[in-house]
Amino acid sequence: MSFLRIQNLYKTFGGQVAAVNRINLDIAEGEFFTMLGSSGCGKTTTLRMVGGLEKPDSGAIFLGDQCLVAPEKNLFIKPEKRNMGMVFQSYALWPHMTVFENVAYPLKLRGIKGAEMSKKVEDVLALVGLAGLGERPAPALSGGQQQRVALARALVFSPKVLLLDEPLSNLDAQLREEMRRELKSLQQRVNITVIFVTHDQIEALSLSDRIAIMKFGVLEQVGTPEDVYFRPATPFVRDFLGKTFLLSGKVASANDQTISVDIQGSSSASLNLPRGKALTSATKSLTQGQSVTVAIRPEQVNLTSGRQDGRANMVEATLQTVQFLGDRYEYTVTLGTETRVLASPEQQSAKSGDRVYLELKPEGMTLWPSEK
């Protein structure tokens, strides 16, 4: 059953283009749900409407069986009555207060005082790994510690939902990774429902039970990290998440098991795709001679210097440059007029200008109608 339900949510600013354009979402209790998308696609606006900091033009939001907002019915529950904790990018601790006072503030707002308040604050500080730091002035903390205070402040009143808007983006790369792991472990211990907003794909893939990929106020795809990464529903999702290696071709033949595609710009290369895995929701029809794009993740392409006879799914290319990146080599290759980048942990003997062969793993290929 859905715990948090978003129905036809719609929001414009000053009657301009829709920042959030009639989205629908069902989030389960205890789920770590992420909204991912490029800048300006409407993530923060959606989150603020869930938290009650922004009012939608139309649509509705429900928490359990309670309606939180429905402009058509003139219904709006105030943020402090929604039982949701929030942490934003600029986590905005009050600088004139101690850690304890910062975390106790939401309890005071809710009329919780004395020993009960102190116990709740101490417990939540221990939960985020800040036990004993209560008396510190908030500014006298490291970035990671301040982030933990912001989390403690959002969790102290045992909210039903935690809303996180790019909470890690102010931290340096190493701390960010550390906090990412801690956040996941914390969420599992507290078992709270989280809506997490980010434009960092690694954060989204690693933290989430499900991800919604957003573009111009619309949800492009909602699914598990594996769904959106391996089975993208649209070219936007495919190219937004991770790197994609694209080859243009034409359908040579298709039967129940296999689809054969002749690749352009490569001498006599023909790829055989297992139909079950290759067809995407975007490939509706297949006719012989139809222009298509074959997509594959670069890690599923194997580059070799010599042609290996008898191996299927090999494409010829010309090596342009090789760059050593520490844990891997990056190979730039051209196929006809098109340039592509591949990475491999192995060093090849081939040099710039050499003919190389790309072996594409059949199970990694997906088929798309040609754009344009």
Ligand SMILES: Nc1ncnc2c1ncn2[C@@H]1O[C@H](COP(=O)(O)OP(=O)(O)OP(=O)(O)O)[C@@H](O)[C@H]1O
């Ligand atoms: N208060 C506002 N007044 C006018 N336009 C706004 C306001 N807030 C957001 N917008 C517009 O609404 C759209 C969505 O903005 P939003 O902040 O939700 O994007 P976002 O996905 O969170 O982006 P980012 O990743 O940059 O934080 C943008 O075009 C933005 O300019």
Ligand SMILES: [Mg+2]
């Ligand atoms: Mg934002």
